[in-house]
Amino acid sequence: MYTKHYYPFQVIPVRGGSINDAYGIQYGKDRFFCKINDRDTLPDLFRKEAKGLEYISMTKKIRVPAIIDVLYTETHQIFLMEWIDTTTPTGLSWEKLALQLAGLHNCTFPNFGWFEDNYMGNMEQRNQQMSTWSNFFIECRLVPQMKIGYDQDLLEKKDLLGLQRLFNRLPDIYPHTQPQLVHGDLWHGNILFDLKGDPVLIDPAIHYGHAAADLGLTQLFGGVDSRFYDVYTSEADVAPNYREQWEIANLYPLLMHLNLFGKSYYSGIADTIHSFV
Structure with a gap:
């Protein structure tokens, strides 16, 4: 029965x-x-x-x-x-994350962008496919957020002019590279470690972009273990000026947070503009 x-x-x-x-x-x-x-x-x-x-x-x-x-x-x-049961990461866990993320970034595509627009957090993210990172970063990442910030009186004309001067420097700061598969929203809150200590990524804003978009974001809002950076920079093909690339890539999440949460994020944007123009 x-x-x-x-x-x-x-x-x-x-x-x-x-x-x-x-x-x-x-x-x-x-x-x-x-x-x-x-x-x-x-x-x-x-x-x-x-x-x-x-x-x-x-x-x-x-x-x-x-x-x-x-x-x-x-x-x-x-x-x-x-459901992912999680644990506190060890040094080996951070090293695994570095190696596996480098592997993800080795997945390439002919164009920067994605197959459709998506979201980063609760903000729409344009993903029109383009042939260069500089153009994609400007047109699909910075310009939409600059417009929102200006319309909300969070950015002034001098800020827009400073960012536009920075646009002219981007091809030199980011020499030609293949589009790399990136998570797109890789702050530490979107990195879990399972009970074996292996990394698990959640909440992607996926697209083919530049690895700097992931690596820069790991340094905002708390950062991650230094062993992650040691292993990643030794394993991956990073440019000599990778720290500059990461800092400029962070303009996108900083502009987004400015537009969502207000002026407390303005100083980071102004400092970056001042550093490069």
Whole structure:
């Protein structure tokens, strides 16, 4: 005789960033991570995030959470994925991250950009394909954020002029390189380490860009272990001026945070402009 088994079902609110409601779901021995957001405010946010995770997973370079499903109701979008139990990283964990990220960056493509626009956090991110990093960085990253900042009175004309002067220097600061697959939002909050100490990346803003976009962002908002940088710079093909490249790449997340959270991020932008023009 067949007997049905019913397991306890628990839903527990957890931290999931600043833009989503997030929950841990326990069903029997199975655990899942669930994010929920408004369906129309950020259209297809989770579908695009899932595509990014799937693409990274297919490279087999670094682990990401397994995707269960992206669901829609009349009012909400829901993202259900694997639950990752985490641990505090060791030095070896940071070295693994450096090696695996370098492997991800070795995945190349003919053009900079992506197959569709997506999001970084809760801001739309343009991904028109272009042949040079300088043009892509200017047109798809800096200019849209500069316009928002100016329209919100967070940037003045002198700031725009300074950034435009910096544009002329970008081809020399970023010599020709192949488009590299980047996570796109690699601050430390989007780097997990599983119980084996292996890295797991979450919340990508994936595109083919410049590795500096990932490496620079790791140094904002708290930074990561110095062993990560030691191994990455010895393993990857970094330019002699890689620190300059990382600093300038950070103009994009700094402008975005200026537009989202206000003037406290202005000094970082002004300092970078002053350093290079």
